Amino acid sequence: MVVQPSPTQCFKNCQDIERFLFNCQQKLPPALRSHWLSLRVTLPDLDPLLAFDQHQQGDQPSFYLENPRQQRAIAAWGSCCQMRAEGKQRFQKIQDFVNHCHENTTLINPRLGSPQGLQIFCSFSFFDQSSHSLFPAASAFLPQWQLSQEAGQTLATCNLPLTHQSDLSRLSQEIWQTLQQLRSQPSTPPHRSGQALPQPVHCDWRDIQQFQENVQQALKAIAANHLQKVVLSHAIDLQAASPFHLTTALAQLRHRYPDCYSFAIGNGQGQYFIGASPERLLSSHQGQLIADALAGSAPRGETPSTDAQLANHLLSSPKERHEHRVVLHFIQQQLQSLGLTLQPVPPIRLLQLSNIQHLWTPIRANLPNSVHPLQILAQLHPTPAVAGVPCEEACHAIREWETLDRQLYAAPLGWVNGQGDSEFIVGIRSALINGDRARLYAGAGIVAGSDPAKELAEIQLKLQALLNTLNSN
Numbered sequence: 001m002v003v004q005p006s007p008t009q010c011f012k013n014c015q016d017i018e019r020f021l022f023n024c025q026q027k028l029p030p031a032l033r034s035h036w037l038s039l040r041v042t043l044p045d046l047d048p049l050l051a052f053d054q055h056q057q058g059d060q061p062s063f064y065l066e067n068p069r070q071q072r073a074i075a076a077w078g079s080c081c082q083m084r085a086e087g088k089q090r091f092q093k094i095q096d097f098v099n100h101c102h103e104n105t106t107l108i109n110p111r112l113g114s115p116q117g118l119q120i121f122c123s124f125s126f127f128d129q130s131s132h133s134l135f136p137a138a139s140a141f142l143p144q145w146q147l148s149q150e151a152g153q154t155l156a157t158c159n160l161p162l163t164h165q166s167d168l169s170r171l172s173q174e175i176w177q178t179l180q181q182l183r184s185q186p187s188t189p190p191h192r193s194g195q196a197l198p199q200p201v202h203c204d205w206r207d208i209q210q211f212q213e214n215v216q217q218a219l220k221a222i223a224a225n226h227l228q229k230v231v232l233s234h235a236i237d238l239q240a241a242s243p244f245h246l247t248t249a250l251a252q253l254r255h256r257y258p259d260c261y262s263f264a265i266g267n268g269q270g271q272y273f274i275g276a277s278p279e280r281l282l283s284s285h286q287g288q289l290i291a292d293a294l295a296g297s298a299p300r301g302e303t304p305s306t307d308a309q310l311a312n313h314l315l316s317s318p319k320e321r322h323e324h325r326v327v328l329h330f331i332q333q334q335l336q337s338l339g340l341t342l343q344p345v346p347p348i349r350l351l352q353l354s355n356i357q358h359l360w361t362p363i364r365a366n367l368p369n370s371v372h373p374l375q376i377l378a379q380l381h382p383t384p385a386v387a388g389v390p391c392e393e394a395c396h397a398i399r400e401w402e403t404l405d406r407q408l409y410a411a412p413l414g415w416v417n418g419q420g421d422s423e424f425i426v427g428i429r430s431a432l433i434n435g436d437r438a439r440l441y442a443g444a445g446i447v448a449g450s451d452p453a454k455e456l457a458e459i460q461l462k463l464q465a466l467l468n469t470l471n472s473n
Ligand SMILES: C=C(O[C@@H]1C=C(C(=O)O)C=C[C@H]1O)C(=O)O
Pocket: 231, 233, 279, 294, 295, 296, 297, 358, 385, 386, 410, 428, 429, 441, 442, 443, 444, 445, 446, 462
């Protein structure tokens, strides 16, 4: 059910809101059990990160995603309704939850802004079971509040449960209060000179020797034709003198890595998974899909000429191109297996980030209404950019050799709406923050011809993204 047109521009006071909610309540079907109202309101320009800083709380799920280059940011906090799932059917279960939310929500002003409609925020762990993990194998939530910024337009979305029994006076006061706070918020980014990120007192590189042994083992398995490619990861642990400050870290990440997606997910129990990922797993908008094949890496050069040399070597290296093509072919095959028609693939290009460069091929396809973005996600995760080929054997090797629990590292996180629009990234260049402790993750693809010393240097370089951010004062 959609109530139109919306009077949200007239929300000049709390009574306006209460009258509006009363009208919505009157239109609810008589025997209704669960129902939500989703209100969209335009706001003056403000920084979603600042709103996130002021409103998100450790005991509620939260989500932040920003791509500075695309001038898009979303902050979401509080939970109207949430779902957790485990096991092989986890993507399907989350899809059912997303459908349930859509079927039971009245959208007010659904066409205001882009993307349209109700957005549900999701995260998945690398493996489909999360026995000792701080985050479930799959989780999704409909936020209480959401702030989106795109192409200079700022929108607030308030989702709330509405039934015949709802206390409209209390609900309207809560909405009014938050709207007033958002309307009076300065548009400058969070800056806490006195509260910069704490200096880690201890950085534990864990058993880095083990990573190199794993690479040797992987090379043997590749030589024996058990594997074609496997992505091996390593983690380092930081211990700070005081808790890490989430939004200060995010402010630094978006500043340092404007071509990446800065992100944070809070599990509602005080732990956060944050990062600046260059890898878009899936983005769909109005029936058009893009998935990134991103694999093959080199450092950036210190001078323009060494940088160009490194870039040329990366683009022409048979080993790096093979590592990349394995990912490209996998994504193409998986999309085609769902009946999607792919557009011609452009030549391999470079994605140059502040500290590292990658081989990159954006893959485009038409997305029919009959295929849900979460079905595509189920088919794509894990790609050989983060697992390997053959997938099952690579995942088995990862479980056996790696001494860490990947949790959300290298897994999809993002949002989906009811119109088939979605944005999911791969949680790499990331860290799990638990108060004054942080675990930082990085991995590298191992194929025939990989050099263990170079792979070690590559993960050290990748770890710098979060290490420099969390370690700076
Ligand atoms: C696995 C990671 O990165 C992935 C592996 C890459 C590679 O091996 O060249 C490049 C980009 C990512 O797809 C990571 O950053 O942890």
